[in-house]
Amino acid sequence: MKKITLLFSMLLIFALKGQAQFPAPYCAVNFTNNVEPITLVQFAGINNTTIATIGAANSPALENFTAIVGNVGQGITYPISVKGNTDGNFTTYVRAFIDWNQDGDFADASESYDLGTIVNSTGVDAITLTSSIAVPPTASVGNTRMRIIKRFNTNPDSCNTINTGWGQAEDYTLAVAAGTCTPPTVTFAAVSNCPAANFNVTVNVGTMGSAATYQVTDNQQSPTQTISAAGTLTFGPYASGTPIVITVTDPNASLCNVTSATLNNVCLPGCASNPSPANGSTTVPAGPVTLTWDVPTTGGTPASYNVYAGNAAGALTLVGNYTTNSTGNNLVINNYSATIFWQVIAVNAAGSATGCAEWSFTTIAPPGYCLNTPAGLFPAATFTPATCDGVTENEIVANAYAGEYSNVNLTSGQTYIFKSGTTDFVTIANAAGDAPLAYGPSPLTWVSNVTGVVRFISHTNDQCGTANVNRVRSIICGTVTTDAPDYVNLQWPPNATIPEGGTFDVFGQVYEPGVTEPAGQGAGITAWVGISTTDSNPNTWTTWIPMTFNANATNPGNNDEYTATIGDDLDAGSYFYATRFRLNTGPYVYGGIDASNNGGIWDGTTYGSGELTVTPPPAPANDDCSGATVLTVDAAFCNGTNTNGTNLGATDSGVAEADCFNYGLNDVWFTFTAPDDAATVDISTDFLGGTLWDTEIALYSGTCGTLTELDCDQDGGTTTLENGFSWNSVILDTPVTAGETYFIRVSGYSEDNFGNFCLEVSKNQLSVDQHSLAGIKVSPNPVRDVLNISGEANVQSATVRNLLGQQLLVKDVTSDKNINMSTLPSGTYLVELSSETGKRTVKVIKE
Template sequence: MKTRLRLLYYSFAVLCTLLLSGGANAQINYTSNFNGQGNVDTWDNYVFDYSATAPCQGGGAMRANLWALEPEAQSVSPSIGTSNGGQVTFNYRYKVVNYDSTDPTEATENSENWGFIEVYWATSATGPFYLLETRDPSNHVESADCIQRSVTFYPPAGSQVYLGIYAAVTNEDSDFFVYFDQVQVTQAAPIACAGTPGASTAVASSALLCNGASVTLGLAAPYTDTGLTYQWQTSADNTTYTNVATGGTASTYTTIPAATMWYRLVTTCTSSGQSTNSAPVQVTSSGVPCPCEITFPGAVEPITLVNFAGINNTSSATVGGTPALQNFTSLAPAQVTAGQSYTITLAGNTADDWGSGYENYYAVYIDWNHDGDFADTNETYQIPGFIVDSNGTDGVTVSGPIAVPSGATAGLTYMRVVKNWYYDEDEEWPLPYGGACGSDNTGYGQAEDYIVNITVPVVETPDWVNLQWPATINIAQGGSDTVYARVYEPGVTEAAGAGAGITAWIGISPVGSNTNPSTWTTWVPATFNATATDPGNNDEYMATIGATLAPGTYYYASRFQLNGGTYVYGGYEAPPSGGGIWNGTTNISGVLTVTCSTAAPVANGAQTFCPGATVANLVATGSVISWYSAATGGTALASTTVLTNGTTYHASVTPAGGCESVARTPVTVTITNIPAPDAEAEQSFCQGATIADLEAEGDAITWYTAATGGNIVNQDAPLTDGTTYYAAVTPNGGCESTARTAVEVEITITPAPTTEASTQTFCDEADLEDLDVEGDGEIIWYAAETGGAPLN
């Protein structure tokens, strides 16, 4: 297969070099209708050949059949004449028709993404060739009839001119004929300049140069008139310009700058003597070695899209038609900011022989520290995913994030994008394999170089800030107070009104935390104080704080920012002398004390209790009463704490939200001590005696079966022989005596009387004395076995 035309898409420098004015030459006038084999053979053809089938006009045309196994064709004309420097108009006709039919209804459909046709011109049969236009599904008209096209260009005076055509398949299903016919080329007479040359803009082949690299300068839109002279000038500051030392009198200028310089072109019309200075272009010398080379021994399979931070570059999708390392450093740089993240989107031709499934991976390398290599740990970005079965123009892409390090060096630097075929069943190779340099790779892929411009945000800070007033604030919960702070920045705060770019806050520490304000999280926006008294060259800001704070001790300081830069914190100086930037020693935070606004509870200041009473027995009016053993501080007493005689306890109110009352109410406790009652330690009773029969001296005697605790025994409870009962005094139902008096009970049991006969017979008039019963003591008779009154 022939090598594709040595094309030149982006290098304006060579094109500008050709656009030098020369002497008078015959203008070009060339026609070829390709009506016979001989006409076609005058062109240097690859795949293109003569065809008499359905030409555009006449008896024949140049035609090529493109399909999967013959995917590209090209042809180069003989010299079509010598240029006189004027505008050349190139007319031609073409069509694209399906292989199996010449019927207009069978014209190749754009929806198939069939491929493209490109038209070129050159000053040599071997190039380089300059692209004039591309016809593809985006602009092709579907028709079996030929389409008329016309393009113009300006070949340099005195040069031979050649034409080129290149066509290629980009869809594995495409199989079509491309026709090229009815070529007609004419050239107009050159136009001499008059008056002042139009405005122009200088451009450079690269905005960033490595050590020893050259740059070619030219104009973005070269002049086409004759009668012009040129002079390149250089400047170190873009203010004072001088003519370059040597050369520099052509429309282009090639040099090796020793330092970063500005360039401009002075263009003069000789007939009028009027001149125009072009807009300048800056060329930066990096001072580092040039980026390393990279090769792909297998084949160059091109990257076709790089879209990143302002770069949106599409390039040729033809396998083998582009260099292994393609230089796009003449494009406008990508614009990024240190510390920010950007998305890069990439595409490419996987050259997978129509669906064999080869995966292609991407890596991006950016020289963030400008040291001339891509070897630092933060300079490699593996783009997630891969592309497969793509011709590079079908919209298949991969994307990934590029996070710019916060420490990246400002200015222009190099970016290299690498696409590589990868295949390893064990997945042990990095992706893509081979890195940014050399030939240690899988052999199939491409690399492209670009320029990235890094902007490092300017960190602006005010020259001076303070905490103006007050030094301390004391408020009850729910209250607030206003804090004032001042700032000074030369050229910003001297004039009346708020200085531009100033933002202010008053910050509040966590409760009880006298720490560096830079660690605080609560900041209240402050507003400009237009009524400040004698602020001098300063601006004063104010903010009201405290309304939402719970009781406690807090600290406050100011914070200022200029144009979104780094925060600067202000402190108060005691004794007052203006304060300044917070340092924690001489310029310190203000102190904010928030007290509780809850009223103290109401309580009887003297309360009397029986022994054993606890804190739960104390009485005060209010919700959520807490008791303390001290007037301030301390820990709330548990409700089970036993009260002691003569101690003063302090009541506070702690409502929902936890704010204790402003003061605590004192209550002095008196414990009532009642002596134990007097009683005989041993008491004897007849059988049937009850608790009510026990004897003890004292008021409101109560009896228990235990020395402490237990329940009061009922008065009608029978006494039990040998049991000890305990007497206590509880006057008026109040406190029980301090101790209980023990009484041991003895029950006397008298034997029942006896008789020899349980049945006895008597005459009339007998009485109880006649009954025959024997027993000790007085015999008492009853009419019932138990209970009842004695009988007479």
């Protein structure tokens, strides 16, 4: 029984050896960058044309054509022709390998042939590499392997052992026979008959071979010609573009047949005619323009057309290449009274048409308004002004483009001032955008005769210019009354000094007969306190904080007193402050204070602004690990209002940057002891109520000076903060040892991220669903091109936005967990990851 089993095993081994997979016994070939195919090989009876499409999905790195056999004889030289796609204006090298001694490799001397290069070819054009291969007189008789390799930038070895680069290889079979004949020496040439659309082929026999006569034929069934002495034969004429192959046949030995490469000739195309718009036209509308022309009636047939255009004759640039006699509607000319010069150059395999005319046309004169909006609608929501007092600017959007519009709700009879940028041109159009209602330079004042939606359109000028540069688009609604208070002031204090992050109270009083005299708050009074870095007229200031009525004022008399708390958002430095009051919708009246601390209407001389000094903040008590603030696990202190920490004034603690940190140099420290019943804890800054909206946190064990990082998070939070994003951090379900002391490090994402926050440690009680996105990671960050998504959660889609919230990329990542960000400019982006259980936004830096 053992003998039978052994015999069966041996038979199986022999069978497997007999079914060795291609390319065995020869080495495989790979091109890891991309496959750029060989499209034609002609050699010794082999005439193999293949597809020219780039990519491994279309053809493999090594093609198996071993079923195609070429016949060669010992000591005979044969011509070879090769074509291939170089994927642009690049140089590729072609090398042939033939196993002449049939030992299963291409490593022996005289088994490789450098055939030359192919440059800037599509693989289907007229570019052909021609060379020759001499069969060694000692070549082994029988079937053997031939390999043709094309590779970008350098000649490869037979296995392309580097396995990188761009190219392709093809394997064929050669049948080697004993050399019993001598072929003639023959040169073939295509001879153009242009401008007639045809050509001839000449066959020049330089020396006769071993046969007395040879039969010469083409692949077009032309009459056979015979040659018995050195000389020249002519075939043709053939229609331009016809592929011709000539064969010189040895009647005694097919090994000595000589076959030409594919011969062709194409005449240059003639010039296009009959342009549209017509040459010299002045009635072309601004906007999308379709250019058309008649196909040339002379010369060779065009394969495509290069279209050139410009603003000056003789200075044209390429617009595009088109395979039909039309550009479609993909050309847009937004300017009025613009003269455009253009030219069409027909192209085919012979080259480009010459001596073709330039044409021109001019767009119509500007109508005085602009309805074109190539940048479209932004924002998507229709805007309704909230305040109609004739003064307040109702901001629609701060990052508008010129060439864009916003939908706005108006009321008939109301006065509106439309503002876009500083020098923009404004057009108000109906809801459909096809009829102007009002237009002019910004700011544009218009009394609406429409109740409902209109389009507020912005352009750079009355030529309807566009620009993808941010500008503010806003509306002032209503009219200003003449109502104004008789008296206002800056009541107190005349000056103040606070640390950075600190605050102080400002008081101001207002008097208007019959309004402020009665008890309580006077009707129609509104008040603000303004802050500026310059001691200038407050009517030029832009930062104003609302004040509230002070019902607890001491002896205000007939005045009403207002107060506001300010300063917590100011950097260290010197500032000036003043009050501002308004009665109904009347003009603003500004309050100041004099050298004797008496208040009055600001005039810049007697009554001026208060002075504020903001000093650098002191370092927090927990600035270093040694001063860490003690937290109680499960204190449940963070409720969306409370805070228990700040990194304002924090300095670098000297501890190495945590693994997930982007900055870490304005860090503060906390500590806790794990309760006896805690196996894992959650650590979170993901709460409302603070002013630090972008944290990074890390967990350590050990003691100060000998810390070990255990866990880290940045942007793992899900709570949407006041800035509209969820950039705070959460460490979930991290293991702890009961009774052991741990340290938590909290930092801002950058030097600009500081403020107060709430940090909480709790025993882990979250379900998997509640933190299903917390384990998602993106890398690398910063990223140059491809951003990878990893983690156990089933992320289904990824959306990339800029910091203005504008959507730039959307991708389904259900199966392909990456996003190609290579086309985006350098900067900071928001990547929103979505699954069935929730969403998470991650901040990513693009290098």
